[in-house]
Amino acid sequence: xxxxxxxxxxxxxxxxxxxxxxxxxxxxxxxxxxxINPFDEIALEEALRLKEKGIVEEVLAVSIGPADCQQQLxxxxxxxxxxxxxxxxxxxxxPLDAARIFRALCERESPLLAILGKQAIDDDxxxxxxxxxxLWGRPQATFASKVEINGEVARVTREVDAGLETIEVDLPAxxxxxxxxxxxRYVKLPDIMKAKKKPLDTLEPGALGxxxxxxxxxxxxxxxxxxxxxxxxxxTQELIDALRRKGLA
Amino acid sequence: MNRILIVAEHDGSRLNPAIAKCVTCARGIPDAxxxxxxxxxxxxxxxxxxxAVAGVDRxxxxxxxxxxxxxxxxIAPQLTELAAAYTHVFGPSTTFGKDLMPRVAALLEAPQVxxxxxxxxxxxxxxxxxxxxxxxxxxxxxxxxxxATIRIASFxxxxxxxxxxxxxxxxxxxxxxxxxxxxxxxxxxxxxxxLQTAAKVVSGGRALASADNFGILFKLADKMGAAVxxxxxxxxxxxxxxxxxxxxxxxxxxxxxxxxxGISGAIQHLTGIKDAKTIVAINKDPEAPIFEVADxxxxxxxxxxxxxxxxxxx
Ligand SMILES: Cc1cc2nc3c(=O)[nH]c(=O)nc-3n(C[C@H](O)[C@H](O)[C@H](O)COP(=O)(O)OP(=O)(O)OC[C@H]3O[C@@H](n4cnc5c(N)ncnc54)[C@H](O)[C@@H]3O)c2cc1C
Ligand SMILES: Cc1cc2nc3c(=O)[nH]c(=O)nc-3n(C[C@H](O)[C@H](O)[C@H](O)COP(=O)(O)OP(=O)(O)OC[C@H]3O[C@@H](n4cnc5c(N)ncnc54)[C@H](O)[C@@H]3O)c2cc1C
Numbered sequence: 001x002x003x004x005x006x007x008x009x010x011x012x013x014x015x016x017x018x019x020x021x022x023x024x025x026x027x028x029x030x031x032x033x034x035x036i037n038p039f040d041e042i043a044l045e046e047a048l049r050l051k052e053k054g055i056v057e058e059v060l061a062v063s064i065g066p067a068d069c070q071q072q073l074x075x076x077x078x079x080x081x082x083x084x085x086x087x088x089x090x091x092x093x094x095p096l097d098a099a100r101i102f103r104a105l106c107e108r109e110s111p112l113l114a115i116l117g118k119q120a121i122d123d124d125x126x127x128x129x130x131x132x133x134x135l136w137g138r139p140q141a142t143f144a145s146k147v148e149i150n151g152e153v154a155r156v157t158r159e160v161d162a163g164l165e166t167i168e169v170d171l172p173a174x175x176x177x178x179x180x181x182x183x184x185r186y187v188k189l190p191d192i193m194k195a196k197k198k199p200l201d202t203l204e205p206g207a208l209g210x211x212x213x214x215x216x217x218x219x220x221x222x223x224x225x226x227x228x229x230x231x232x233x234x235x236t237q238e239l240i241d242a243l244r245r246k247g248l249a
Numbered sequence: 250m251n252r253i254l255i256v257a258e259h260d261g262s263r264l265n266p267a268i269a270k271c272v273t274c275a276r277g278i279p280d281a282x283x284x285x286x287x288x289x290x291x292x293x294x295x296x297x298x299x300x301a302v303a304g305v306d307r308x309x310x311x312x313x314x315x316x317x318x319x320x321x322x323x324i325a326p327q328l329t330e331l332a333a334a335y336t337h338v339f340g341p342s343t344t345f346g347k348d349l350m351p352r353v354a355a356l357l358e359a360p361q362v363x364x365x366x367x368x369x370x371x372x373x374x375x376x377x378x379x380x381x382x383x384x385x386x387x388x389x390x391x392x393x394x395x396x397a398t399i400r401i402a403s404f405x406x407x408x409x410x411x412x413x414x415x416x417x418x419x420x421x422x423x424x425x426x427x428x429x430x431x432x433x434x435x436x437x438x439x440x441x442x443x444l445q446t447a448a449k450v451v452s453g454g455r456a457l458a459s460a461d462n463f464g465i466l467f468k469l470a471d472k473m474g475a476a477v478x479x480x481x482x483x484x485x486x487x488x489x490x491x492x493x494x495x496x497x498x499x500x501x502x503x504x505x506x507x508x509x510x511g512i513s514g515a516i517q518h519l520t521g522i523k524d525a526k527t528i529v530a531i532n533k534d535p536e537a538p539i540f541e542v543a544d545x546x547x548x549x550x551x552x553x554x555x556x557x558x559x560x561x562x563x
Contacts, residue, residue, distance in 0.1 A: 017516065018379040027383050099355060123378050124497070125363045130321065130351035139322055139429040142348045145491070155432070160344040161445065161500070162260075163436030163492045167320070170428040179481065179498055180491065215360035215393060219373065219386040224523065230544035236557040239529070242545050246527060248449075248506045249473075249562060 003058035004047040005111040006081065007102065007129075009037040010065055010072045011122040024220040036072045039117025041079075042177040045184040046147060047115055048080045055149050056112055058082045062105060064098055066090050070200060077195035078187045084200040091212045097205070099131035104208035106136050111172060113154070118143050118176040129176035139169035142176040251278050251371050254335040256328055257287045257299055258345045261317065264298035266446045267341035269406035271399045275339060276304045276407065277368035284309060286331055288324050290317035296416045303410040310418050315425045318434075319345055323425035325352040330423045332357055332394065336371070342398040342501070343445070354396035360389060361396040364501075366403040376400070380497040380520040401445065402503035402524045436492065441467075444493065447476035449506045450525075452495060455482035456511025456533075456551060463488050465555045466510065472559055478502070480512045496521035510551040514539025531555075 012018060013033040020027050036044075047059045061076035061084040063069040073084040087101050106114055114136075119126035133140035141147075141156035145164065148155045149171075158165045159178045205212060233239045243249035253275040258265035268285065275283050284307045285299040292310035299308045309331065315323045328349070332338045338353060340346030342364050354361040367375040372389045374397065389395050444450065451470040457463050463483075470477045479489035481496060495502060497517040503524035510531050512518060519542055522528060530543035531554050540546045547554065 012379070014517070018382045020383045027379060094360060095351070096355060096358070096360060119498070121380065121497070123363075124380065125361070126347050127351035127354070127361050127363060130348065131355035133322075134325060134352040134355035139426070140348070140352065141429075142321075143344060158344075159491050160434070161492060162434055163490065165434040166432040168430045168432055173428075180485065215390055216362065217388045217390065219388050222384045222386075224377070224381055224384055227523075227528075227542045227544075229541065230528075230546060232540075232546045232548070234547075235549070236547070236554050236561060239531075239545060239547050239554075240558065240561050243506075243529070248527060 001058050002056040003060055003109060003111045004050060004056050005060050005062060005102070005106060005109060005114045006040070006044045006047045006076070007114070007116040008040050008044065008061045008063045008072050008076045009117065009120050010034050010063060010069045011037045011120055014038055014121055020221045020223045024222060026221055034068070034071070036075060037117050037120045039119060039121070039177050039179070041184040042179065042181050043115040043117055044076055044079055044081060045182045046177060047113070048185070049182065050149065060085065060109060060111070062087065062102065064089065064093050064101055073200055074195055075187060077198045077200070078191045079185060080191070083198060086200065086202045087205055087208065088202050089205050089212065092214065093212055094215055095125050095127035096131055096215065097210060097212045098128045099135055100210045101205055101208055102128070102132045103135040104210060106132070106172075113171065113173060113175055115175045115177060118178055129174050133174040136174070139173040140176070141167060141169050141173060143178045144175050145178050145180045147175060147181070251281045251337060252335045253278060253281050253283050253337040253339060254332055255283065255285045255339045256324070256346070256349065257285050257295055258319070258341055258343060259287070259289065259295040261289060261291070262294050264295050265341070265343070266406060266443075267343055267401045268299065269302050270401045270404040271339050271341055272302050272304045272407040273404040274365065274368060274399045275337070278337065278371050282306050284335070286311065286328065288313070288316045288319075288327065290314050297413070300413040300416050301409050303408045305410070305414045307414050308416045310416065311421055312418065313425060315427070318431035320429050320431055321349040321352050322429040324349055325356060326423035327421045327425060328353050329356040330421045331419070335394070337395045337397070339397050339399055342400045346398045350396055350398050357394055357396065359394040359396050361398070362387060362389070363398050364400040365397040366400045380516050381523055382516065400501065402501045441470060442474065442476045444476040444478055445500055445502060447504055449473055449475035450478050450502060450504045451475045451508045451510070452478035452480070452512060453483055453489065453510045454480040454512035455486060457483060457488050460488045469555055469559045472562055480518050509539055510555060512539055513537050514542065
């Protein structure tokens, strides 16, 4: 069966203003709203559209993390994913280990595409998709804003610093999503009910031959330096005067 | 001795200014020897640029026709092979570096420090997380190579050296992957300064309300010698090109002067301008969050202020 594997990461909701713990040991996540990483919603939407076009028959949603990730996987199933896998662990999973887990699943499930977010908005690493592509020995098309599948190849438009770049990659391949690839659909209530019956399997990283390793040790967390409040001016002339005093106009 | 390999970003004829910033970052590592690697179809001009950056000890070139356009899948296996002799492998935190470096890190089985903003030792670094709402210090485990993307807004560019570094052509056994092919790139090229390195940036948000209206910002920018940026809302609405987006998921910039017109100041936008020396905000809503970070604020209608500024600056 032709399928797409989609990564679904549970992250602190983008509307939450994150705060560092007073002892510098981490950020406060207790009682904070958690959501699907916005880029992963876009990844799922793209997979669903490719399924609706008849290019694949199945969309598989995968999350790595604690048992609570089931919430985000249920949302993914309600959006339209056919089945889900939670690779359950309470360990800190660095991108290289996340990529090893995804590689093991790609080898087992042989997807036509693995679609991940270009970055997770918590750690902002922007690594996992590229690492998966390297380990799986397949092409990568990162920061995608347009995807076309033509038989054995995908033509992908990428948002790069210079503008828009188009590349062609042989399938299977890894794609990471940028914001303008699509606008994810809303979940409808009946779909939430239906999603409860869809399969959600749980397994441990060990079952995929992966033992998470700590390679980057967090030493401390700090709040960023705050900018001191500036001055208000009342009109354009005062603005220009203020700029001139700073030598900026 | 720490041996640092920096991969050159270039357009085939010129070295990207981000590389001189990566060199400054690398110089912060104690006892560093710095090599710049150029992958190109014809590396001569770019290698000469790299050799002239102060602090660079050596430039190595790898020539292959596939490197006429930078493709991560083509460069990664070759860069990985070169990396064997180094302790650190650095690239800029641009779309080029963000695409390439994790692929190299995975091949090296090394961790990557993304958006490295400060060096504390050869193994200890600082980087922003949660859209720069927290800064974390990380330590790499002993014996591991360090791969990093360098947050270019955090470093000044290294100067020009008096005696250029030696340039060596090298060959590698690893073949570039051919499963990825470059087709085209379209950019709204202009003779305006580059957004990522400009000293002054004029930026507009949703309030501009149309692509035509953005024209008033371009006029002002041209008068000031500034680059033009935009919020995501403005890009999504089609008022501005995607490569103009500033913020967590766009460009992170550190100009001397950032002028924000009709931008509310969402945290994702502010992430991109935290290192600007002076932020000026013009917004008709006195409660707009952008005023909390602005050095100079003006409550007013941008459609009145922009033309006035243009006239009075004349
Ligand atoms: C002390 C400490 C505590 C930490 N606590 C947490 C924590 O509470 N919660 C947390 O999320 N991280 C935590 N992390 C970070 C975590 O270990 C990884 O470093 C980080 O999640 C991976 O980076 P990223 O998500 O930014 O990856 P990126 O490379 O930016 O992710 C890109 C894409 O990869 C996919 N992806 C990545 N990881 C997963 C996943 N787990 N499941 C599904 N898809 C995925 C998604 O599609 C995502 O959009 C902690 C780190 C440290 C050091
Ligand atoms: C995952 C994720 C990533 C994101 N990444 C980015 C990013 O990289 N960059 C980014 O910018 N955003 C990003 N965003 C979006 C961000 O949250 C905001 O939605 C966006 O920045 C808002 O853009 P804006 O300020 O132009 O629009 P608005 O928030 O709508 O603000 C418009 C402002 O214009 C003012 N205004 C209206 N008319 C006038 C006038 N005539 N004169 C003066 N002022 C006027 C209003 O008072 C208002 O403050 C991201 C969001 C998510 C979820």
